[in-house]
Amino acid sequence: MGTFPFHRHAAMPRTTPHRATILQVAREAGVSKTSVSRYFSDERARLSRDMQSRIASAARRLSYHPNQMARGLKGGRSQLIGMLVADIRNPFSVAVMHGVEQACRERGFSLLVCNTDNDPAQEREHLALLASYRVEGLVINAAGQPSRELRALAAQGTPLVLLDRMLSDFEADVVGLDNTQTIDMALDHLRQQGYDNVLYLSEPVAQASSRQARLKHFEQRLADDPTLRGEAHSLALAEDNRLQDVIAGFLSQASGSAPAILCGNGNVTLAVAHALQARGARLGEIGLLGIDELEWCNLVGPGITTLAQPTDAIGRAAVHNLLQRLEEPQRQAPPKRTHYQARLILRGSTCRPNTPDQYDSVSQERP
């Protein structure tokens, strides 16, 4: 068994549920409450060494932590950043959240995560709640129309940043993938690998979001490139039959071509992988390319080719943006767009079986 510096026996007695206040620390240290306040803020250097020592000692004895509620009240700062997430279980959201949370912590903020489960009523509720906590900034990773509550937050001066989402009549900073470059990279890669018939699948396209931008660019590429054909669909993934029908319909008219499926995000990749498996389809023979890297992609069949987003960097950039606006509240800079490039991770799902010289993935297990 390990040893602890503060070992106590199993029936550890509980002291009274009491939290020390600044007045108590002041009394214990024989100083004024103002000095204690100074010690715990950014004015510690203005105190003498002796006083610092006495305060530190008293605070430790009393297990004192400043009450952030009281600080927020008088000081006007909550030290909270809100993050609105459409689905907390979405790997992309989680990965970005990780970057957001780290960037917040490094700058002394706490992250208040609100999960909407793609429900507008929950979103409104959460926004009201974030407003009541006086969050100092808000990262939004949710689709859908901007609600009245969101507009009110913006109107009250709360800095906002949208992840992977742009709204035509709502000015806010945006951080995300370069959608044009992403679709270009995907289609260039598929074309290079010999695929000439592409099905693009995405989750429902909200108004003026990046999903729509991707879709639009995909369709433009189809129109511009006579060697490429295909189709695009957006669908709610809960409707299992719909996805199967769309894929079946696409493949039924794909004879004489080299078909591939381009998935708009990780959720779609997962669903399509399941659907193709159910059909007994061989990855590569039917190309599969997913936007977003997932930890299991190289375990499935010959490996699934992906376009990876730098999710940590995206999360950090979002916080950086918010804090910049916080630091310069009088400067109403125009909305800022920060776009990142996707990175291609080549695996067997975009290598056609009759072109083995293009196949360089690792060896695969054979069940």
Next chain:
Amino acid sequence: MGTFPFHRHAAMPRTTPHRATILQVAREAGVSKTSVSRYFSDERARLSRDMQSRIASAARRLSYHPNQMARGLKGGRSQLIGMLVADIRNPFSVAVMHGVEQACRERGFSLLVCNTDNDPAQEREHLALLASYRVEGLVINAAGQPSRELRALAAQGTPLVLLDRMLSDFEADVVGLDNTQTIDMALDHLRQQGYDNVLYLSEPVAQASSRQARLKHFEQRLADDPTLRGEAHSLALAEDNRLQDVIAGFLSQASGSAPAILCGNGNVTLAVAHALQARGARLGEIGLLGIDELEWCNLVGPGITTLAQPTDAIGRAAVHNLLQRLEEPQRQAPPKRTHYQARLILRGSTCRPNTPDQYDSVSQERP
């Protein structure tokens, strides 16, 4: 394009960054601040209909939201629940977090998530911060020794609940899997499928945690069952070579037996799946069973058999526990243990190739 009830043009002017106070609403509605306060608390029914209507109208006009900081100060309630997570990207943590967040929201609390990245210094920092926000309860999903900060929180009366973790000298409520039943179920299943040599792999075992309980029971089963042999290892997954060496060593002495690998959690399952793939091993020939269900498990080879945890229910039970203690602060009930049963999801990875009558997974793609 959709239509909004509050459409504004793209250059929407920003009003001053001003938040309405209860005094302003009171003045606007021609009532006292006490009445406004009553309206936004649980005493709304004590107001006349006329007054309610006037207050509602004034609050809407001013976009008023109560200041939770001020409420927390006088009322003594933060309405916050903290959750300490060792790795926010761990699928188990995320899934449980979803249940926690939902249960909190349903009861009017907000969840403050703190990610420690398995770093004790970060944990201490987060705990201090949670203390400063006066969180009303804390869900802990992190391994490691209980720190002084954690003990101080408990001493101050903050209800705590541990997920999947028990500490011998620290009394707290615990919610998680029934570790004995889980190991029994796993070993019974493997034995039934014809495997007689089991390698149990887990992430590093903290003192008196459920990881240790599982390990202990695994070893006890080995000792009790003469038809079963095997070995157990705990290792940090960042050390890639170590895992490969352990698996190689296990398999090198497995001739004449039917070997299987039991993974202690989802992270281990993923790592082992990669390692087995790298070896060109066939799942089933070498059995693979993972504790925890992952969304991609049925995509890999013949499908990976798992023991699924009811993560949502675990998260909800944790919050239920905290709130019970909050509602009865004077009742120092003994620590409560809530244990759930795992559910076996049979797939091809625990079906030996020479026993095809036991193989009932769906057909597999062939690269």
Next chain:
DNA sequence: AACTAGGATGGGAACGTTCCCATTTCATCG
């Protein structure tokens, strides 16, 4: 008509801290 009880409404004090202005202390210089 007088009294009583309940419902509705309101004002002042307090919550724990920060901020602002005031005071005290100390060191240096003339």
Next chain:
DNA sequence: CGATGAAATGGGAACGTTCCCATCCTAGTT
């Protein structure tokens, strides 16, 4: 020694709300 300026220290008011006690009004009962 006295004056000056800087550093160190401290007290009161304010932050936005809740809570507690007080007051007023109305309806019912005697």
